[in-house]
């Protein structure tokens with residue numbers, strides 16, 4: 085174990101050793117097998133694949149590494165094999181009992197790609213296969229490559245270089261200026277520019293100040309933030325620490341959803357290792373600056389992802405939002421100025437500081453800069469987490485990254501914005517995916533979780549599910565949301581059961597208007613959007629339930645004679 | 654706190670089997686330096702207790718409250734707000750059934766319905782014979798390409814159908830054991 089680093093020189097020496105160690109690993113003459121383990125791969129047996137690799141290593145002296153997933157859930161469990169004189173090659177999916185054959189070079193048919201820029205024989209570089217080709221990885225640049233439990237790996241690959249720069253080579257204003265120039269907008273859903281928030285935080289007079297990272301991720305449609313924490317926890321931690329120094333906060337927090345135990349464990353380890361090395365604590369690397377850190381975990385209440393609710397949860401009370409102003413940046417945790425950003429926002433910060441805001445702003449579109457992590461759910465061929473430049477079309481994502489629909493499934497729609505917006509259809513496939521382009525059509529980028537649904541899913545039934553989610557997750561603080569969402573569910577249920585009337589559609593519109601306009605927080609203010617969106621994109625389906633008493637998808641429990649038939653009697 | 658009446662809603666709780674000395678030893682890891690930090694630790698401490706025993710009893714809540722300098726009422730307000738907490742013991746087997754969107758699109762609605770129709774339980778409930786408790790998770794459990802997905806006694810089960818759900822549950826119940834065996838807490 086390394087001891088505490090007390091100065092710039094200590095850090096530089098440590099970094100030099102870490103880089104050398106990293107390079108030696110790949111240039112040495114020992115075989116290296118790396119297995120991707122995370123909350124997606126381990127349930128598929130990646131842990132057993134790892135054990136099988138270790139069993140082989142016991143006899144052969146091969147190096148076995150535990151890394152994280154790489155986002156390509158379809159290839160799990162995967163193993164990367166680096167043989168002396170060859171580039172690292174990724175194979176998958178691999179069963180535990182196939183490991184000996186794989187490592188003996190008898191499973192070449194399972195090769196997916198080379199980690200690197202050039203092909204090896206007939207094996208293409210990963211960057212050329214459809215899942216990876218449209219991607220540009222900034223936040224995920226270490227995913228599936230480093231051991232997330234190793235601060236040496238992380239530092240060997242550039243972690244804390246940006247933090248070092250902010251500690252010693254930049255003023256607070258200069259650091260924030262890079263974030264402002266980058267124009268990185270919040271990745272938690274609302275898209276507010278981070279630089280502006282940081283500047284308000286820096287200018288706030290009250291002390292102490294805090295920074296909090298929002299890793300709650302309680303939405304039912306996305307799994308990106310946990311994967312950032314699982315694959316590269318130091319990147320997020322570094323982003324938060326940079327925010328602390330830049331705004332003059334004495335303490336950083338990360339609030340992680342309790343449903344993400346792997347992310348919690350890996351992030352906690354990262355914090356403990358950074359504390360041990362002296363990257364957190366008093367007088368960091370002799371800079372004269374103090375930064376402290378706390379990890380807090382959520383308890384399964386979706387609403388705690390909302391900024392003010394999250395802070396109440398940290399303070400040990402029920403996570404119920406409050407009215408604004410004051411904004412959190414004026415009055416947050418313990419009524420002190422608090423800068424809050426999403427995990428992905430934080431994870432972009434180190435690269436912005438290192439490469440400059442202008443570099444970052446050169447990626448993406450006019451109003452949406454940088455890359456975006458996107459996840460997909462539903463019956464796709466090659467599903468998973470990708471990182472693409474803002475403005476990539478829906479078609480590229482659907483047809484290239486995610487490989488189109490699985491055989492036997494017919495595309496019907498793609499639910500965007502989770503429980504906060506509506507669906508899009510095939511006619512929208514050429515839209516660029518960014519903060520603003522989908523909104524006009526009733527969709528939303530949100531946190532970047534897209535849900536593809538097929539012809540067996542009924543629009544009315546899906547709308548009911550989405551509305552019911554908001555009903556259950558409403559914190560019940562304000563009446564429009566607390567009473568309005570159950571009312572909406574009741575009306576949709578009528579339609580689902582074939583007992584609705586055309587008047588019910590108007591009633592939905594009226595009730596939704598109340599909920600949207602009168603609710604206190606972001607949950608209620610958008611809760612009716614999925615239902616309204618489904619009505620907009622699939623009006624004929626709602627009518628079929630009401631007028632014909634049939635559910636065209638065959639999903640709803642219709643239990644009455646159709647109105648049209650009854651009227652004809 | 655012995656003589657004080659329990660806060661509203663806390664009466665009628667079954668006799669707890671929670672060893673309060675174990676709760677106290679868990680709490681040793683929660684040592685606040687000031688009152689603010691003590692409040693920040695309440696949720697985390699309750700989570701540990703909930704993880705270990707499967708629920709938090711009235712007596713355990715009181716011990717946590719006392720250790721962190723707060724009231725049982727406040728602790729109970731948290732236990733009844735955050736979905737992960739339970740205030741009654743789990744059945745022998747414990748299932749986290751994902752009802753996120755991948756699972757919904759894959760048919761988890763039918764599983765929720767089957768649990769209600771055939772096993773007589775809804776979210777948070779335990780079968781009458783005490784064999785099975787289900788917690789329906791509204792978020793995503795993160796193994797979407799194996800939807801519909803659940804974690805049963807700590808083990809992953811994916812690509813569920815109504816038939817495979819019933820079979821799996823029958824098999825696990827027939828095999829005996831309990832959620833504690835698969836617990837890596």
Ligand SMILES: Cc1cc2nc3c(=O)[nH]c(=O)nc-3n(C[C@H](O)[C@H](O)[C@H](O)COP(=O)(O)O)c2cc1C
Nearest residue numbers: 270271272298300301389390391425426429606607
């Ligand atoms: C009901 C609700 C749930 C939310 N959940 C999350 C969440 O899980 N993670 C997140 O980062 N932001 C979430 N947000 C958005 C936050 O309120 C906030 O805008 C965001 O964390 C700020 O970070 P950013 O500017 O970097 O996006 C949620 C908002 C609402 C209204």
Ligand code: SF4
Nearest residue numbers: 559561562565605608
């Ligand atoms: S809108 Fe809903 S979630 Fe938000 S404060 Fe009101 S009741 Fe709570």
Ligand code: FES
Nearest residue numbers: 751753755793796
């Ligand atoms: S939605 Fe169920 S695992 Fe993701």
